[in-house]
Structures are given as structure tokens and as C-alpha cells.
Amino acid sequence: MNAAVCFGAVMHERHVQAHNRFIYPTAFLRLPLGRLDTLQVPLLGIDRPNVFAIYSRDHGARDGSPLLPWIRGVLDRHGLGELCDGEVVLQTMPRIFGFVFNPVSFWFCHDHARNLRVVLAEVNNTFGERHNYLVHHPDLRPIAAGDELRARKCFHVSPFFPVRGEYRFRFERQGEVHAVSVDLWDEGALRLSTRLSGRAQALDGSAMRKWLVRQPFMTLGVVARIHWQALRLALRRVRFHRKPAPPLEETT
Template sequence: MTPTAYLATVRHVRTTPLQHDFTYRTVTWAIPLDGRDPNSGIPWWQRTFIRFRASDHLGDSGDWRDNIVAFAATHDLDASSWHIVALSGAATAGYAFDPLTLYWCTDPTGDPVAVIAEVRNTYGQRHAYLLRPDSKGVARAEKRFYVSPFNDVSGSYTMSVPPPDRSGFDVRVTLHRPGERPFVATWRGIRPRSLSDRVRLALHLPLAAQVVTVRIRLQGIRLWARRLPIHPRPDHSEELT
């Protein structure tokens, strides 16, 4: 398996204390972490502006897979023989920003073991959740990380994380608080088949990470202008929990 590019659509929906909805397009990759350099599988014409780097994700090692194995060990899991597939953006023109990276982990027989959800905010912090999805690919986790200045760290998540396949992927993250669902994010991708899809993918590739960051910050300014309350950001020094 080599890295697979998807034309992805991300949608954020806020329902309280005010309603806000925005959608953007980007490029997402499914990357096998099998010990080989994932950049070796990128088409030659994309290598001048696309890179996958362990330093853009959790852990201290220079090897992306080794960092996931080390994270699993903090949960008393031996991931040394796991098959691991990451769903992530790439560094484009030397810059990376991935609000969510998912890792599907299966044992040597192909049975699912866990999904790791690595969340990053625009303050340079990140946090990883070890998930145990049910047979429908749905997992639950208490919120532990400050993602947006307009949401504190209270509540819990429901994450629908079925694994990607050759046709696409469909991920949904819902924040729950008593009596409400204040935030829902969907992240869907398709393999480009038509000429128009291939053109859209090619246009998004060179600066995908930069465009995502700009769009998120612009939406933040819009929410601030609508007087949505800002919550103080707590310290967060531990990312591997």
C-alpha cells in the first residue's frame, strides 16, 4: 500500500450558544506506517511540495511509526507488530497543520485493536486519545483537550471512525454536554475519479495546510465578531494520554 490521496470536505456545525456552520475542501491522505519512508510513495511530481514528517505529529522519535508504538506502550499495548494506517494531511511547502489525525491499528491477523485520535489546536498543542470503537466503528471519550477558544474542556465525544477504503472515508465527531450537542464535525473524503475531481485535488495540493489554517482563523474571527464568549486556555503539557 502507498499513500492514497482523497479530496476531502470538512464541516463544522455549532448549535449553541449560537448557530454557525462552515465547510471547506482540502486534501487528506491515508498513509501506511509500515516501516518504510511514506514519502517514497508520493508521486514524483508532488514531492517538491508534499512531505510527511514525524515531527508534525505526536512523540519524540524521528520515526512516525515508532512514535505510535511508544504511545501504545503507555497504555500497556505492544504495537510492534501492528498494521497502522494514518489519515492525515501532509506538510505543504514546509508547513503542516492537522486538526485531527487518525490511526487505525490492526493486529497481524487483521483484527482491529484500537484507533488513535490525535487532535491539534492552533496554539501548537496536541493531545492523543486511545479509542476502542465498537463493531460499527463508534467510540466514546471524555474531552481532555482545549481545541477551540469558544469551547472549554467539559463534555464528551462520540467519534464515528470507520476505516478508510479505496473509495473514501467518513468520520464524524460529536461533542456532548448534558441535554445538548453543541458541536459536530464531519470529515469526508472521496477518491477523485472524474476529471473535475482530479483538477480540484491538484489545485488544493500545493498549499493545503496553509489554506486550512487561514480558514479556521477566519472562522474564529467571525465567531469573535458575533460575541461568542471566549474560554481561557488551560495549561496542557502532556500529549500522550
């Protein structure tokens, strides 16, 4: 539950039509929202400019309002508020030199005994739209490492996949390594595999300086790599799907 920075990698593998696999180094923060206001870390600003910065306006309601009341409200509206009465940890990338694009951020919602109960996946596409997938076990039991949670795909992300099928999420922790796997299944077949993993270390000035030295333009690189991979698929004549209207509901 402590604030941490994780250094690791992100993997994508396309299994249909034009097989494509890539792995890139990455880093992300894990922030306990109950203590967000008290964090004081060199190079990291909380709702203020710095080399790295976390802004409330980049998440939740997107209006700069506090993040913890927002996620509590989402949980209450879906009848999960009493269940998730513990800490909420936001896993995301910060702005670096003022720029960020988070394809997905994860909100890990715990009960008072520190069991993981619900995860909200906050997804952004390159068209400036977003959608939330709220996942948990149907019987609301704690989410154990490696458990599979499913959600129907209803939001356009890549033009090389239609808006159909289902996501299968897995959340794991082994020691200090945190990992999230999200697989896209459609018509009984695995279409896309993704995995994000990183080894956690204390969120302090030393960790942020290491990030700055290793990947000073990481968030710009995220967008560049998305477009580079899209160009590769386009040159291989992978079928292109036009963007439909986004879902009317903010959270599935």
C-alpha cells in the same frame, strides 16, 4: 491498507448559542507506516523537501524519530501492543510548500487479521500545543463501521467552548470513501458536530498533481479559515473561554 490520497470535504456545525455551519473542500493522505520508507511518489517527499512533504518531526515524538516505533510504544504503555500487531495507517495532511497545520491526525491501529482495534487522534491547537486521545472499545473488540467511541475532553482547542464534556468518535468506510465523525457532547446535549470524509485513490504522481492543481495552498487555507470562523463567532459575541494549562499527560 494501501497508500492513498483522499479528496473530500470537512464539515463543522455548532449547535449552541450562535448556530454556525460550514463545509470546505479538503484532501488528506492515508499512509501505511510499515511501508512509509519505501514510498516513492512524484511531488511527495518523505522526510525530505518537495512540493508535498511528510516529516516525522510533525507527528509522534516530534523529534524526527521514526513514527512506527513511537505509536508501538504508545500502544505498549497502554497495554494494547499485543492486540494491535498489524498495520498502522496514519491519516493526515502533508506540508504543502513547507507549511502545514493539522487540527487532527488519526492513527488507525489494526490487528494481524486487518481488523481495526484502536485509533489515536493526535490533536493540535493554534497555540502550538497538542494532545492525543486513544480510543477503543472497553472490551477491546474490533471497531466496526459506525461504532461510537467516547473520550473525555481534556484539551483546549476552541476558545468558544470550555474544556469539558466528551467526544464521540465514529469511523466509517463505504467502498473507497473514508469518513470520521467527531461530536462534542456536554450536559446531555450535542454542542458541535464535525465530519471529515474523502474518496480514496491510489497515491501516485497523477493524484498529487491533481491536488496541486485543485488546492495548491490548502494548508494555509486551513489556518485562514479557522481564524475567519473565529472572527465570525467573536462578532456575534459568543462567550470566550481563556486557554487553560494543557494536560500533564500526553495521551488520554
